[in-house]
Amino acid sequence: MGKTTVSINLAHSFARAGVKTLLVDADPQGSVGLSLTRQSRLLAGFYDYLADPGISFDRLIVPTRLETFSLVASGQGSDYEAGGGGMGAHLARVRAFIRSVSARGFDLCIIDTAAGLFGVTGDVIASSDAILIPQQAEPLGIRSVPKLLEGLNRLRVMNPRLSVLGVCLTMVQHDLAESTEAAAALRQLLPPEMVFQTQIPRDGLFVRASARGLPIGVLEDGAGAQVVFDSLRREIEAKLEPNGGHHAARG
Amino acid sequence: MDPINPWLDPVEVRRLADRLMKPNAEPAAPLADAGFGEGFVGYAAAPPPLPPQKVQAPAVPTPPPVSPPPPPPENPTSARGPFLDRISRFRDWMRHNFSATGIFILDREGAVIFDESHHGRLHFLARSLALTSRRPGASAGNVHVKIGAGATLEVIPVETAYGSLVLGAVVPEALDPPAVLAVMEALAQVASPPPENA
Numbered sequence: 001m002g003k004t005t006v007s008i009n010l011a012h013s014f015a016r017a018g019v020k021t022l023l024v025d026a027d028p029q030g031s032v033g034l035s036l037t038r039q040s041r042l043l044a045g046f047y048d049y050l051a052d053p054g055i056s057f058d059r060l061i062v063p064t065r066l067e068t069f070s071l072v073a074s075g076q077g078s079d080y081e082a083g084g085g086g087m088g089a090h091l092a093r094v095r096a097f098i099r100s101v102s103a104r105g106f107d108l109c110i111i112d113t114a115a116g117l118f119g120v121t122g123d124v125i126a127s128s129d130a131i132l133i134p135q136q137a138e139p140l141g142i143r144s145v146p147k148l149l150e151g152l153n154r155l156r157v158m159n160p161r162l163s164v165l166g167v168c169l170t171m172v173q174h175d176l177a178e179s180t181e182a183a184a185a186l187r188q189l190l191p192p193e194m195v196f197q198t199q200i201p202r203d204g205l206f207v208r209a210s211a212r213g214l215p216i217g218v219l220e221d222g223a224g225a226q227v228v229f230d231s232l233r234r235e236i237e238a239k240l241e242p243n244g245g246h247h248a249a250r251g
Numbered sequence: 252m253d254p255i256n257p258w259l260d261p262v263e264v265r266r267l268a269d270r271l272m273k274p275n276a277e278p279a280a281p282l283a284d285a286g287f288g289e290g291f292v293g294y295a296a297a298p299p300p301l302p303p304q305k306v307q308a309p310a311v312p313t314p315p316p317v318s319p320p321p322p323p324p325e326n327p328t329s330a331r332g333p334f335l336d337r338i339s340r341f342r343d344w345m346r347h348n349f350s351a352t353g354i355f356i357l358d359r360e361g362a363v364i365f366d367e368s369h370h371g372r373l374h375f376l377a378r379s380l381a382l383t384s385r386r387p388g389a390s391a392g393n394v395h396v397k398i399g400a401g402a403t404l405e406v407i408p409v410e411t412a413y414g415s416l417v418l419g420a421v422v423p424e425a426l427d428p429p430a431v432l433a434v435m436e437a438l439a440q441v442a443s444p445p446p447e448n449a
Contacts, residue, residue, distance in 0.1 A: 089396060146259060149267035156271070158379045164271045189261055190268045 002170030003134040005206050006232075007112035010132075012215035013229040014108055015069035022061070022101055024111040025074040026124055045075020050093045050120065057100035070106075094123045117151035126158040130240065132165045137172040137183040137199070145186070165239050168232060169199035198232040337441045338365050344437065345420055349430060351405075353421040356438075359414045368419070373398075377406045377419040393435075395425040409435045411442035 004027065011023035026046050043062060049055050062071040101109045111128070113121040125131055133148065135141060145167075156162050167190065173179040179202075187195050205225050209216040217226035338356070342365075345351040353368035361378045368374075380394045393407040403425050407418045418438055426434065 091396060092398075143259065146264050146267065149264065149271060152271055153267060154382055157382050163274075189259065189264050191265070191272055194268050194272055 002136055002200060003115075004112055006132075006134045006168060006170060006200060006229075007110055009215050009217065009226070009229040010232060010236075011108075011110045012066070012069060012217055013226065013233040014110075015066050016217065017230075017233065018068060020068045020105060020107045022070050022072065022104075022106045022109045024072040024109060026111045026120060027074060027114045029074075029114070043073040043075060045073035046097070047120075048075040049097055050090045053093075057097065057104065061104075090120050090123045091126060094120070095127045098127055117148070117155060122155060125152075125155050125162065128159070129161060130163040130165050132236070133167045134170045134200075135167045135186065137169045137179045137186070139178060139182045139185075142182050142186050142189075145189070163239075164194065165236055166194045166196050168196045171202040172199045173202045196232060196235050198228060198235055200228060200232075334442075335365070341437060341441045342367065345434070349420070349422050349426060349434075351420040351422050353419070355419045357417040357419070359416070361417075364416075368421070373404060373419060373421075376404060377417055380404075380406045381408050381417045393426075393431045395422075405431075407431060407434055407438075409438045409442075411439050412444055413442050416442060 007023060011021050015021040024046055028047065044055055044059055046060065049057065049060055060072045060075075062073060064070060098109065111124050113124050115121075117125065131152070135145070152162075152164065167186065169183050169186065171179075172183055183199065203225060205216055205219065205222060209219055209222065216222040217229070219225075342351075342354050345354055353370065353373065355366040355368045355374060355377070356364050357374060357378060358364050361374075363374060366374075376396070376398075380396065393405065395403050395405045398404045398421070401423050402421050403423070405418075405420050405422050405426050407420075409416050409418060416438065418434065
């Protein structure tokens with residue numbers, strides 16, 4: 001939960017910092033596209049590219065008002081994947097996509113994937129340099145962490161290069177004991193370097209930003225919330241710099 | 252009350268997490284390569300779209316076929332003999348019925364016990380796919396991946412009397428569930444010990 005919010009606003013933060021950023025909606029529900037452009041369902045997107053070798057990468061790119069920020073929508077073909085697909089079925093095409101991102105001169109590609117570690121999500125993770133794991137600060141979600149860690153360890157067999165940036169706590173409610181306790185428990189459970197210091201609060205501003213189809217930093221009163229994502233960006237930059245990584249996938 | 256820890260094994264979680272955070276000892280591969288490099292001709296052609304039902308055929312829940320694949324001219328399990336002879340007959344049966352080439356079989360440790368592909372990268376890919384398709388508490392299912400125009404690597408884990416084997420075969424098109432089931436049964440028979448009175 002919260003991964004689309006993190007993807008949009010983190011990508012916007014990187015773009016504002018001058019990093020040429022591509023945000024890709026790889027969630028069949030098309031959340032990024034729905035959030036940012038009402039017409040995104042009409043655009044050719046990531047899933048069309050996977051399904052149709054005749055679609056060129058350049059055709060997918062949607063520029064924004066910010067020169068350093070571009071999008072790729074989920075696309076018409078997203079229904080194709082709705083039932084889940086076999087791991088490895090799209091590996092070659094996903095890798096071709098990522099090579100095109102690099103060749104087109106993007107510094108960073110953030111891929112907002114569907115939940116789970118199988119199907120296209122698995123292929124994306126098996127092709128990426130790094131993964132960031134948004135985790136909702138609530139007890140039920142955190143109980144699933146062991147399964148997630150097991151799955152990621154298996155995926156590292158296919159992609160030994162994969163670096164785990166860490167878990168980012170989202171939807172943290174400081175006025176709710178269960179939420180803060182869950183956040184504290186996760187920090188206690190995992191190695192400190194695996195949990196980002198920055199955590200994303202539950203905030204009505206995000207709903208408003210989504211309703212207007214904008215990253216939160218663009219709202220008149222969004223500067224305060226933007227600070228949160230700028231902080232997350234700096235943490236990620238510090239982790240990526242030693243590796244010189246350019247691509248991040250999120251699950 | 253602690254809302255988390257009664258549900259988790261903190262020691263196991265920490266072990267998994269530490270393993271993930273540790274840089275992999277294996278040298279980093281270039282972007283296009285997870286064991287089979289850019290020179291691997293199988294990925295030179297982009298894969299055509301596959302209908303959803305063909306992306307992954309679940310092997311285990313599939314009911315027995317109503318119309319099984321055409322019967323082989325010679326049942327690979329009908330005659331016993333040394334293990335390698337039985338495997339050779341199995342290979343012929345795969346070729347005849349499914350136009351399979353490059354057949355190889357790996358044991359549970361990933362060691363090659365039969366190989367006519369002579370392509371280590373295919374072995375690596377098959378091992379990786381078999382591992383990642385395995386879900387806790389469930390039998391591993393078959394997986395296939397398009398490796399070129401008219402060529403699909405079919406990976407079929409099979410539980411046998413000698414343990415879990417992974418069959419890899421290059422076929423023109425992904426096998427349908429009844430065919431996968433037939434292959435699993437045939438390999439399980441081939442890899443079964445001889446009867447007591449044999």
